[in-house]
Amino acid sequence: xxxxxxxxxxxxxxxxxxxxxxxxxxxxxxxxxxxxxxxxxxxxxxxxxxxxxxxxxxxxxxxxxxxxxxxxxxxxxxxxxxxxxxxxxxxxxxxxxxxxxxxxxxxxxxxxxxxxxxxxxxxxxxxxxxxxxxxxxxxxxxxxxxxxxxxxxxxxxxxxxxxxxxxxxxxxxxxxx
Amino acid sequence: xxxxxxxxxxxxxxxxxxxxxxxxxxxxxxxxxxxxxxxxxxxxxxxxxxxxxxxxxxxxxxxxxxxxxxxxxxxxxxxxxxxxxxxxxxxxxxxxxxxxxxxxxxxxxxxxxxxxxxxxxxxxxxxxxxxxxxxxxxxxxxxxxxxxxxxxxxxxxxxxxxxxxxxxxxxxxxxxxxxxxxxxxxxxxxxxxxxxxxxxxxxxxxxxxxxxxxxxxxxxxxxxxxxxxxxxxxxxxxxxxxxxxxxxxxxxxxxxxxxxxxxxxxxxxxxxxxxxxxxxxxxxxxxxxxxxxxxxxxxxxxxxxxxxxxxxxxxxxxxxxxxxxxxxxxxxxxxxxxxxxxxxxxxxxxxxxxxxxxxxxxxxxxxxxxxxxxxxxxx
Numbered sequence: 409x410x411x412x413x414x415x416x417x418x419x420x421x422x423x424x425x426x427x428x429x430x431x432x433x434x435x436x437x438x439x440x441x442x443x444x445x446x447x448x449x450x451x452x453x454x455x456x457x458x459x460x461x462x463x464x465x466x467x468x469x470x471x472x473x474x475x476x477x478x479x480x481x482x483x484x485x486x487x488x489x490x491x492x493x494x495x496x497x498x499x500x501x502x503x504x505x506x507x508x509x510x511x512x513x514x515x516x517x518x519x520x521x522x523x524x525x526x527x528x529x530x531x532x533x534x535x536x537x538x539x540x541x542x543x544x545x546x547x548x549x550x551x552x553x554x555x556x557x558x559x560x561x562x563x564x565x566x567x568x569x570x571x572x573x574x575x576x577x578x579x580x581x582x583x584x585x
Numbered sequence: 586x587x588x589x590x591x592x593x594x595x596x597x598x599x600x601x602x603x604x605x606x607x608x609x610x611x612x613x614x615x616x617x618x619x620x621x622x623x624x625x626x627x628x629x630x631x632x633x634x635x636x637x638x639x640x641x642x643x644x645x646x647x648x649x650x651x652x653x654x655x656x657x658x659x660x661x662x663x664x665x666x667x668x669x670x671x672x673x674x675x676x677x678x679x680x681x682x683x684x685x686x687x688x689x690x691x692x693x694x695x696x697x698x699x700x701x702x703x704x705x706x707x708x709x710x711x712x713x714x715x716x717x718x719x720x721x722x723x724x725x726x727x728x729x730x731x732x733x734x735x736x737x738x739x740x741x742x743x744x745x746x747x748x749x750x751x752x753x754x755x756x757x758x759x760x761x762x763x764x765x766x767x768x769x770x771x772x773x774x775x776x777x778x779x780x781x782x783x784x785x786x787x788x789x790x791x792x793x794x795x796x797x798x799x800x801x802x803x804x805x806x807x808x809x810x811x812x813x814x815x816x817x818x819x820x821x822x823x824x825x826x827x828x829x830x831x832x833x834x835x836x837x838x839x840x841x842x843x844x845x846x847x848x849x850x851x852x853x854x855x856x857x858x859x860x861x862x863x864x865x866x867x868x869x870x871x872x873x874x875x876x877x878x879x880x881x882x883x884x885x886x887x888x889x890x891x892x893x894x895x896x897x898x899x900x901x902x903x904x905x906x907x908x909x910x911x912x913x914x915x916x917x918x919x920x921x922x923x924x925x926x927x928x929x930x931x932x933x934x935x936x937x938x939x940x941x942x943x944x945x946x947x948x949x950x951x952x953x954x955x956x957x958x959x960x961x962x963x964x
Contacts (some may be wrong), residue, residue, distance in 0.1 A: 432721060444960075535749070543748075559596065
């Protein structure tokens with residue numbers, strides 16, 4: 409075999425390895441985007457339904473103001489502040505729903521019970537979505553650390569993704585199933 | 586929602602994963618979802634209408650024992666066809682690290698994937714050796730579920746990443762409606778035990794010691810035991826005067842297990858450790874039998890700190906005898922514990938568990954609209 413044949417074989421092997429790694433990275437980035445969209449959607453849903461509950465007039469004014477301002481802060485926060493804003497909304501929900509009467513008051517009203525179900529779903533799905541997102545971040549960072557990815561800059565100019573850390577311990581059971 | 590479930594082990598061979606997939610499929614169908622299951626099965630095996638066979642599984646040595654697995658080009662072809670024809674919103678694979686259908690489906694699917702990890706092992710050579718091959722496939726999984734804290738730890742240590750914890754469900758109705766065995770519990774009272782009799786951590790010796798103390802004062806009291814182990818040997822080793830009062834059923838079917846749990850006045854779980862969850866307690870509670878268990882952390886959680894069942898000091902036969910005696914004498918307290926236990930068991934019913942799992946499906950499946958921007962480091 410002439411020397412250029414072996415050179416060609418080596419080139420093909422390297423190229424297909426780089427191609428496969430690049431594919432893998434693309435797929436991970438797609439998963440990451442989807443996981444973030446899911447988390448973002450759940451967080452937005454949670455603050456939206458909290459605002460609606462606060463504005464419903466079904467709860468006492470103090471609880472309503474507490475929930476409304478926490479939900480507003482969470483929605484207005486962005487960047488690094490988002491983790492703090494959302495954690496504070498978790499805290500406010502926990503504080504408001506410690507008293508089982510609050511959930512009972514909402515459950516007694518036909519429109520209130522719908523809001524309660526929606527809040528319940530959002531409060532349970534936020535930790536799910538966050539865990540799946542952080543798992544996607546970890547997987548992406550692991551592949552981005554590969555030598556081939558670093559040397560050939562397969563990840564392009566996009567900075568590495570960030571974990572999303574917040575307090576999402578759900579409020580005591582909202583009392584709905 | 587259109588859900589595709591993948592079971593890696595032969596459908597008609599009894600096993601924890603198969604039972605889980607079967608119960609989950611049934612519960613999802615009851616919730617109104619479209620469900621299809623693909624699993625290895627013998628060609629002539631009778632299958633429910635929602636189950637598709639991927640062909641026969643082959644017994645191969647894997648991870649220290651012989652497992653029946655399906656792999657290779659034929660299986661992959663069938664999985665591909667099933668995925669294409671099913672057009673699922675989400676594919677839910679079970680035990681994807683085992684070299685069988687679940688891994689193939691993870692490889693071939695291009696829809697969101699949810700995976701449930703069942704096994705808890707302290708060290709898996711197979712997993713360690715195959716780590717880098719597995720990683721490429723497992724990266725495609727959008728949502729991971731572990732059935733126990735131990736399974737979650739195994740996943741974190743061997744494969745990295747994290748999972749949400751959703752425990753196995755219990756078919757509450759199957760236990761609640763089972764008929765007691767003929768001639769049980771009887772007038773003198775009866776105590777039940779379920780588990781391997783030759784595995785010390787299940788605590789059978791502790792129960793026997795306590796039963797001797799109780800039997801001396803209660804002439805009619807009997808003990809009903811179900812679970813694998815050498816029953817002849819165990820029966821011979823009992824003290825002479827107890828032999829007629831202890832009945833060892835050996836390994837029983839699921840239906841007989843439910844009947845056995847309904848046949849006693851008090852169910853005792855004297856485990857001394859190693860329990861990660863305590864599904865036996867839930868089964869007894871679903872059967873509306875009052876429970877007395879050792880105060881392990883896992884049991885304390887399931888029994889709601891003593892509200893849904895009584896607790897005694899782990900490994901203490903005298904304490905067990907005293908607590909059991911008090912309960913056997915107090916019919917009202919037993920009825921109260923049975924009622925609160927049955928209520929508690931509903932929290933772990935398959936219908937509840939399936940709803941939690943559907944929430945995971947919704948979280949991963951509805952996220953195909955990508956509008957938001959992922960937070961990046963340094964921005």
